[in-house]
Amino acid sequence: MIFRSSVQNRSYGFMKDATLAPTIASFDYIIIGGGTSGCALAATLSQNASVLVLERGGSPYENPRAMDIDNFLNTLFNITPDSWSQPFISEDGVFNVRARVLGGDSVINAGFYSRAEEYYVEEAEWEMEEVEAAYEWVERKLVFKPQVVGWQSAFRNGLLEAGVLPYNGFTFDHIVGTKIGGTIFDPAGHRHSAADLLAYANPKSLVVYLHALVHKILFTTKGDQRPKAYGVIYQDADGVFHKAELAGNEMNEVILCAGALGSPQLLMLSGVGPKAHLESHDVNPVVVDLPMVGQGMGDNPLNSVFVPSPTPVEVSLIKVVGITKFDSFIEGFSRLRLSKPLNSRFFDGVLNLLSKTSFSTTSITKILKSIDLHLMDVLEIDGWIVNKVDGPISRGYLELRNKNPDDNPSVTFNYYQAPEDLEKCVKGLKTIMKVIKSKAFSKYKYPNATARELLNLMLSRPINLRPRHESALTNLTQFCIDTVITIWHYHGGCQVGKVVDKNYKVFGIDALRVVDGSTFFKSPGTNPQATNMMLGRYMGQKILRERNAFGKKIIRS
Template sequence: MRDYVVIGGGSAGSVLAARLSENPAVSVTLLEAGCEDKSVLIHCPAGLALVAKQKALNWAMETVPQAGLNGRKGYQPRGKVLGGSSSVNAMIYARGQPSDYEYWSAQGNTGWGWSDVLPYFQKSECNTRGADALHGGSGPLHVSDLRDPNPLAQAFVQAGVQAGHAHNTDFNGLSQEGVGLYQVTHHNGERCSAAKAYLTPVRSRPNLQVITGAQVLRVLMQGRKAVGVEYAQGGQVQQLRCNREVLLCAGALQSPQLLMLSGIGPGEHLQQMGIEVEHDLPGVGEHLHDHPDVVQVVNGPQMRDSFGVSLTGLKNVWQGVSRWRNERRGMLTSNFAEAGGFIRSQPQEVAPDLQLHFVVGKLVDHGRKTVLGHGYSCHVCILQPKSRGRVRLAANDARALPLIDPAFFAEADDMQRMVRGVHRMREILSQPALAGLGGNELAHSAQARSDAEIEQFIRNYGDTIYHPVGSCRMGPGPLDVVDAQLCVHGVQGLRVVDASIMPRIVSGNTNAPTIMIAEKVADLIKLTA
């Protein structure tokens, strides 16, 4: 019997397990379906290029066929390892805009406005630039400037300024708008995942138990109260009881799946799947949304500073391995998406509605395909999509991946913004700082010039930038799943704590906000314990 059982050792689960176990009087067990985070591909930042090519650390999910993507299935990578997606992502530290959290509060979620959440961003953060009114300097999560920025990334920033955008040295400062280099979750040239930040330093606590290779099958219910979990490990099914709370931190795709497998969700769907309905909660799995994205790739044989498959490229990587091993410096400290920006698709927008990620190499099919030669890539995504989809069960078994339908471009406004976004991205990439390098845009995008052609390019090649949220939405309404303390409506002893609770997606990368959510809820739990 444990006091708290945490399901999922990702960004939120790592935070909760570490924070709750600070009290030696309580016992905490963390269950993670993946393995320990020992692979050098995790700790060496540039190792993420190889993580995308194999499934050992990645659930590698797919969406159902998307009408908005001309019937294609989208790719949904999610970390399957301690640290979750923070162990396999591009390490960008971004919080979004203060207005994102003011929106959350305005939807009836007291305590989630910008002034409420900022202290938890600061509490989590150890920024190498030091603490100030907006940043933390002593938290577990190390946030750093890139040690050795790639010259191509610096050229992108120059091009953005040449296109009329402000040079922003801190996207988490007073203003998000502009172009610049991203800060990253690195510490001394290594990835600083949530597991490495929060769990690694405290694994020796006697009241903290971390079990890997343990896939939770369902939450055990006694009436309307969660009393434990059932999980599979090594071919054996086991049960673990708790006397305080079950904390569900499996992410926006698997948290709603586990709720439904436990009999909590839309009653008609559960009955269709042969699951006894413990609590008819129709909002479970609804409101799924993500940042739709498309990538322009530029071939540049002479761009030898970029990552690329060539004799020169292999030589550079070999030298980089030696330098990273000995100094934790050099090209392998790259997160690939080194630069980017937050810009407006048209002047009348009240705030940036687009995000750019500039990659110092040719990125095709999420890095799963090996592409010869050198060059660069640039993503553009819309920050506040209007389209909403859902998560549903494919089978009455947690080992069967869920049906994921983000409904990309179901709303016409999303496509209109994306088309404008491609134009704005091209304006930057055509500036002398980059155009002078002599690259050639790959044909599949280069041939798209009119708005109609760009729309078809997006439908044929667009996908996601890996930020699913919203499927267990926080709020007081009939289609909301959790309240402002992230307790599941109508159920005792059960909270959902991860990106699935976001009422609306934040205007940027979702890892730092997910860590903030867990920091805040850890304090809420301590107050009510």
């Protein structure tokens, strides 16, 4: 395996602000969203076609310090109109964020890199050799082997002592037991992101417009013929609208890579989705009645415990994971810091969001008043151990809230609706309690603090808007329900077999695909970014092969 990255902080000549875009232009491929899948896809397609990427956010290279590991929380919770993180609150009462930057979630996440399960690749009907090559293509640019010392070392040994066996050492593979995974943070603690994959691109064939907000996909609709995507309308930061169209080749396409919230939302805004819902929002015309757009939304529920340490700890994000036999993943962080004014700015932003949800400001204000977090100069977390439920059966849905593509849609995940998900949570929390009690981890917890007491501290934290029940103090099932949060691995909304086919082409429409996490039935591996980037590369090569075969067919005819 290769771990070195040849890409440092850089800008690209093909990367421009959308205010510099012409009023109208044409390309072979128009990619909506320059995130984890979109950057890999664009770099690949540019080798043999002209490609336009429309990214609604800015460049991660504008503020290199924000990409350092010390600034993880500050970047994640920096809530301003042009920040890389855009907050939203699900109708379940859980805080969340979505990326708004070139490179997508790889710019704001915890950096862990781990491949999908073998059975996941088989069920997706991907070619294993090509998947392997696509992962390696990503890894050559931006993945590193982490150093595991101090807190992370004790956490790893605590997992083993708690019975999460065997120990698999360092590997990208998804294997039951305890392992060290890859990271997109280099040894100096600087983040590398999917945007670095654009170094692979042919700079003569690629244009990336930043701060380019796509409003609508355009379709030709002639009589009884199938609708066909032929372009998009997008808006720059000055409010000026631009049009991008596909060039004449029949193989040219519009490809949605806007993520699990953005892709189904933009399909609906363009007239593709549940007819009755679109008509209720005055979306017209309804191009294709696709009832499953926005359905099947999943988010891996997370429950956690903060562990104050009597011993100084290093700054570390996820390096070690315990992959249990009961489909739950145990991960940990140490010495996370959120400094003022960002902590207060985040909660002010949350308050503003409440007007766009079904929650009243009373519920969050009550929680905020119970602590003085918004008055503190620095929030510092010594240790944070989390349990992620894998492949939740509980599913929800996404709907339009309005017709503004930059606003968050309404999303409901229905956390822990299925009893099976709750069972996994309880088993995961019991494993965390064993880790906290372990001899290996004893240096990093106060000796008189019991594991159950540490868990119960979460019941007084403003981690979500859900009601608290007294029974949660003793009942782990109720604790799971009351303290659920997100690990930012939401997916669904444009799932394979329901909205797109096995080649990610949207049902009932020509020249339109979706290539991102909205197509997933479950989040691949322990963390999905590796597979999102792999999918962009994998599908890019497949599309180019189809394009080449079509060209040869035309020549022969």
